[in-house]
Amino acid sequence: MKVREFMTVQVISAKPTDTVEDVARMMSEIDSGAIPVIEDDVVVGMITDRDIVIRVVAERKDGFTPTSDVMTEGVESCLEDDDIVEAARRMAELQMRRLVVFNGDGKLSGIISLGDIAIEHQGDLATEALEEISQGA
Template identity: 50%
Template sequence: MRVSDCMTRDVRTISPERTIQEAAGVMATLDAGAIPVGENDRLVGMITDRDISVRAVAKGMDCSTPVREVMTQDIRYCFEDEDVEHVAHNMGEIQVRRLPVLNRDKRLVGIVALGDLAIGATDRQAVGSALGGVSRNGGAHA
């Protein structure tokens, strides 16, 4: 099965110039923990609820802080035509719960979460291994 078969296609992005308060509001509206950050039709980052709490609030930044200042710029992504088990393995290795999905022209076409992969994977062990990898200590905020 390919990532395109189980990803979420209707993805909302936010501009890096918007505030973290606006980003948090979008997350609340969408009931999502992450939003891709887009600028000039390109993916330039990701912002998560954890980025807001650890990189902004914990350091005393106010709610008008631009998304650009706390977003993750080292974007990890997958392609829509990749195999679900392969992507699940990679997510465990790099310790992320969700990835933006790009087409081969590197345009954002969706987002995939571990839960999506769990539904779409035929190899449940691959997804279980990915979850174990994501859950171990030592991620980006450790």
């Protein structure tokens, strides 16, 4: 089974110049804790709800702080044609709960999360990956 069969395809993205307040609002509207940051059609980072808490709230920055100041630069990814088991193993190795998914042309095509995998695999594959992720935490 391929990643494309499980991934979330309707991905909302942010720009590096968007404020964290804007991004937090986006997260609330789409019920997601992670949004890729794109500049000139290239994924340059990811901003998560955890980034906002650790790098904005804890440091007493304001909501007008640009996303580029608090995002996690670079992304871990896979291809939509990758095997879902391999993607789950990669998440476990990297101790990550989600990967950005690119198509064959290198363009963002979705995001795959442990939740996406758990829904389809009755949790077995996701549970194994989550156990490995949690052991490193």
